[in-house]
Amino acid sequence: MSAIFEVRNLKRSFGGLAVTNDVSLSMAPGDRVALIGPNGAGKTTFVNLVTGNLKPDAGEVRIGGETVTNVDAIGRVRRGLVRSFQVTRLFQDMTPAEHVALAVLQRDGRAGRMFGNFLAMPGVMAEAGSLLGKLGLRDLAHRPVREIAYGQQRLLEIAVALALKPRVLLLDEPAAGVPQSDTGRIEQALADLPDDLAVLMIEHDMDLVFRFAKRVIVLAAGTVIFDGSPADVTKDPRVREAYLGSYADAGSAA
Numbered sequence: 001m002s003a004i005f006e007v008r009n010l011k012r013s014f015g016g017l018a019v020t021n022d023v024s025l026s027m028a029p030g031d032r033v034a035l036i037g038p039n040g041a042g043k044t045t046f047v048n049l050v051t052g053n054l055k056p057d058a059g060e061v062r063i064g065g066e067t068v069t070n071v072d073a074i075g076r077v078r079r080g081l082v083r084s085f086q087v088t089r090l091f092q093d094m095t096p097a098e099h100v101a102l103a104v105l106q107r108d109g110r111a112g113r114m115f116g117n118f119l120a121m122p123g124v125m126a127e128a129g130s131l132l133g134k135l136g137l138r139d140l141a142h143r144p145v146r147e148i149a150y151g152q153q154r155l156l157e158i159a160v161a162l163a164l165k166p167r168v169l170l171l172d173e174p175a176a177g178v179p180q181s182d183t184g185r186i187e188q189a190l191a192d193l194p195d196d197l198a199v200l201m202i203e204h205d206m207d208l209v210f211r212f213a214k215r216v217i218v219l220a221a222g223t224v225i226f227d228g229s230p231a232d233v234t235k236d237p238r239v240r241e242a243y244l245g246s247y248a249d250a251g252s253a254a
């Protein structure tokens, strides 16, 4: 299948430090990929480069075959590259319904003109309600975010991302900070993501990685040192060396 998302020879340095060092990868619709790496490997920098929040020194990013290296972050969202909204960026006084409705309006290019009226727009609110229902948040749709549990806020991030109708979804540690009792709901939401969506998940929790990903990419010191199956990742000597055994041990136990 042809690539929906491609990164070619991406490079970025800070001072003398090559934080993203010639990274290339390609994803097809429906891919479930985990991007892992030790602390400081360059995962966040990589995501910021591909989303357009940071400029690369060299290299290319393509969405659906179109080069977007010079397109800004909003333009990349419009082309279908969506990063999960962070809990820290949710508005505490707004409700889940308002968050998702605003994302629907943004997707349709109507956010600027309609702000203030959108709660009265039946189509928009129906779509928001349906998305929140799929994520088990329907009962909380009209409560302010500050009143809902952290795990549910993380589900709301996914709902907001899905409202933008992504073709490629970047998930940044979707279960981080969520109590063990609620991680099952996050995993279910990940399992229920649309089949044709390409998903790249950054995650430290190796149990989640092994349950979710069909392919694992390992970044270490800004370089891809492994790109292959979950079954092979823990056997790879370079990966073991990068993690000094810690994740490799976790993987063989999984």
Ligand SMILES: Nc1ncnc2c1ncn2[C@@H]1O[C@H](COP(=O)(O)OP(=O)(O)OP(=O)(O)O)[C@@H](O)[C@H]1O
Pocket: 014, 019, 037, 038, 039, 040, 041, 042, 043, 044, 045, 046
């Ligand atoms: N704006 C910046 N200026 C200077 N150095 C930076 C900047 N951003 C990141 N770095 C450095 O780049 C390296 C990679 O950082 P990055 O946050 O991308 O790693 P990471 O893999 O996401 O780490 P973690 O898993 O701990 O979140 C680190 O050494 C970091 O200090």
